[in-house]
Amino acid sequence: MKLKHFGYLFFTTLVLLASMQACSHDTYSDPNGPICFERDILPIFNSKCASSGCHDASSRAEGYVLDSYKHITKSGISKGRPNSSELYTIIVDGEMPPKRSPKLTNDEVNLIHDWIAAGAKNGINCVSRCDSSQFTFSKSILPLMNKYCVGCHSASNPSAAVDVSSYSGVKASISKGLMKSLDHTGYYPMPKGGSKLSDCEINQVKNWINAGALNN
Numbered sequence: 001m002k003l004k005h006f007g008y009l010f011f012t013t014l015v016l017l018a019s020m021q022a023c024s025h026d027t028y029s030d031p032n033g034p035i036c037f038e039r040d041i042l043p044i045f046n047s048k049c050a051s052s053g054c055h056d057a058s059s060r061a062e063g064y065v066l067d068s069y070k071h072i073t074k075s076g077i078s079k080g081r082p083n084s085s086e087l088y089t090i091i092v093d094g095e096m097p098p099k100r101s102p103k104l105t106n107d108e109v110n111l112i113h114d115w116i117a118a119g120a121k122n123g124i125n126c127v128s129r130c131d132s133s134q135f136t137f138s139k140s141i142l143p144l145m146n147k148y149c150v151g152c153h154s155a156s157n158p159s160a161a162v163d164v165s166s167y168s169g170v171k172a173s174i175s176k177g178l179m180k181s182l183d184h185t186g187y188y189p190m191p192k193g194g195s196k197l198s199d200c201e202i203n204q205v206k207n208w209i210n211a212g213a214l215n216n
């Protein structure tokens, strides 16, 4: 074969390889899968890391903005390798969040680990695991507050004097516009900087309040 044919073959191979690469960059995970970014991972970063003054779009502490898939995976995450991912290791080391802020729970740390290990994929339109007929305080309401809100509304960091880390705090927040903030019909749509909770989750809170906001 003449040299120029080699060149041609080489070029074609490169084009082929490049187009294969283009097809394999689909990072969307299965919204029915065990871990779904939008449902399971983003709320953790939003509540525990993107609180005002930390890693939100306007503060960008240390250059990290942790408010969307694009920003979260931009640096500090090595897909498939949690132990080489700074965003994971600083949480495990206890360096982040800083002392005054609520820590991540073990379940949250494990979720982030497993999500990175599985390729840190972007799952959107996740299937909801919520059942609005279940709305006891301990099984439904407090876990919901822990997931979406306590990063900014705990005893040590009660934004707008709202602390939803305990029964008395959640109960007190009802008269401070809890439902309006969840429905996004009040002045302050919550969780701040995050997406609105699913209709099912909002209905759980509504049902709990309508049933007397019990400590059950």
Ligand code: HEC
Binding pocket: 046, 047, 050, 051, 052, 145, 148, 149, 150, 151, 152, 153, 159, 160, 162, 164, 173, 176, 177, 178, 181, 182, 186, 187, 188, 190, 191, 192, 193, 194
């Ligand atoms: C990233 C931080 C952050 C998260 C997460 C967050 N909040 Fe807030 N929240 C704030 C701040 C800051 C304010 C004060 C108003 C403002 O600046 O928007 C506030 C205000 C409120 C208020 C008072 C609104 C009013 O009209 O006075 C309520 C109620 C509230 N939040 C409930 C919640 C609930 C419930 C969640 C979880 C679903 C939540 N917040 C998640 C930061 C947050």
